[in-house]
Amino acid sequence: MTSHMLSTLTEAQVDRAAAVASRLGHERLPGEEFATFWARIPVTGAVDHTGLHQRPDTELGARIFFSSGGSTGIPKFTLLDHTEMLRNCAVHGRGYRSCGIGSRDTVAAWGLAGTMNSEFTMYLALAETGCCTLPLGKGEDPDSVIDLVSRFDANVLLVMPSNLAPVIARLESTGRRLESIRLVVTGGEPLYPSDEARFRKSLGNSTAFRSVFQTSDTGTIGYQCASSGPGEFHIHEELQLVELIDADVEGTGYLVTTNLERRLTTVVRQRTGDLAQALEPNCPCGDASPRIRLVGRAGKIVKFGGEKFAVNSLVHLKEELGLPLDDFEAVLGKDSAGRDQFVIGSERMSADPQLQERARQLFAAISPVVRSQIDLGVVGPLEFSGPAGGATSRTVSGKTAYFTDRRA
Ligand SMILES: [Zn+2]
Structure with missing residues (x-):
């Protein structure tokens, strides 16, 4: 395993990293080089902390759960004490400031609280910028969103691309524009260039698009x-402390991070599930912090219509339909309406309407969320095309690429 540490560590950072690793029982030996000590610590995935709040032996204080989908699709819960949650929000707010949010702004912010949705922390982070926050809940009703944004002269949107899409669709159908929006800050999923170009047509011509990057397991990581x-x-x-592990010849490696301030649930050399490349640190903005470029998800979870979708469930679909490995490929793209849509590439299925109907039923039965997303028209219906790529659809490690995300 190779590791590339992005920061040039100060003595203070070395001490903080050693302290947080010590909570997990990893002790630096006397005289040991830090790099040697650090390389001894195993890289892990997300850890589930369900039940930690009931631990009888300690006084834990005020604490709160968050959860993520986890790389296997099984939710992983993490428990933060109130102080570290607030500290994370303060750092996250610095990211919002870097994105361009300031005290003159009114920020329409999407999201509701829940274990999977830590959006309320977004309000605490926004407070760091001095802005006026306009909470929109989940923003299910595009007309209400448009009215609220207009009534309060919001000029910044803080939103996941999938949540903005229905509002844009409403603007398109009514011929209206929200020209007062000067900045859109996204997070939670990538903003694909085609979506940005589409959004721009219904917002201001010079609207800027920026993003922040955090995971519920590891906390806030990056900002634009x-x-x-x-x-x-x-x-x-x-x-x-961010590292790239096992980088390939192009410099793409697995993003691994250590949160230097976690107390209750430590994050030491933990994979985020992202693939990333290191960039030169000398950014034209003058901020000398390390920089990365995210190039995709390493795990088996994708955002489908804004919700977490376990790619492994596609294997279940293939198995239930009795399709051979080389005649099944699921391609996640955009339909003509700009909605996320799965197209199954299969020669056998493209010639068999009954098999297609069975596939639609199985697909809708993957989860209540998928069914509801289909019923509400948030995502496009399952579609079918000719044969899968077969032997040409291979990952770098030689596995059949039964899933491809072509939305980028
Ligand atoms: Zn910069």
Whole structure:
């Protein structure tokens, strides 16, 4: 295993990293080089902390759960104490400031609280910028969103691309524009260039698009500045020690991070599930923190219509339909209406309407969320095309690529 540490560590950072590793029982030996000590610590995935809040032996204080989908699709819960949650929000808010949010702004912010949705922390982070926050809940009703944004002269939108899409669709159908919007800050899923171009037509011509990057397991990690290109992020160096593990010849490796301030649930050399490349740190904006470019998800979870979708469930579909490995390929793209849509490439299925109907039923039965997304028209219906790529659809490790995300 190779590792590339993005930060040049100060003595203080070395001490903080050693302290947080010590909570997990990893002790630096006397006289041991830090790099040697650090390489001894195993890289892990997300850890589930369900039940930690009931631990009888300690006084834990005020605490709160968050959860993520986890790389296997099984939710992983993490428990933060109130102080570290607030500290994470303060650092996250610095990211919002770097994205361009300030005290003159009114920010319409999407999201509701829930274990999977830590959006309320977004309000605490926004407070760091001095802005006026306009909470929109989940924003299910595009007309209400448009009315609220207009009534309060919001000029910044803080939103996941999938949640903005229905509002844009409503603007398109009514011929209206929200020209007052000068900035859109996204997070939670990538903003694909085609979506950005589409959104721009219903917002201002010079609307800027920026993003922040955090996971519920590891906390806030990165933020964009005015100079950031697509997928490029500065790292919150005061909070995260970021490494790239097992980088290939192009420099793409697995993103691994250590949160220097976690007390209850430590994050030491933990995979985020992202693939990333290191960028030169000398950003034109003058911020000298390390920079990365996210190039995709390493795990088996994708955002489908804004919701987490376990790619492994496609294997279940293939098995139930009795399709051979080389005649099944699921391609996630956009339909003509710009909605996320799965197209199954299969020669056998493209010639068999009964098999297609069975596939639609199985697909809708993957989860209540998938069924509801289909019924509400948030995503396009399952579609079918000719044969799968077969032997040409291979991942770098030689496995059949039964799933491809072509939305980028
Ligand atoms: Zn910068």
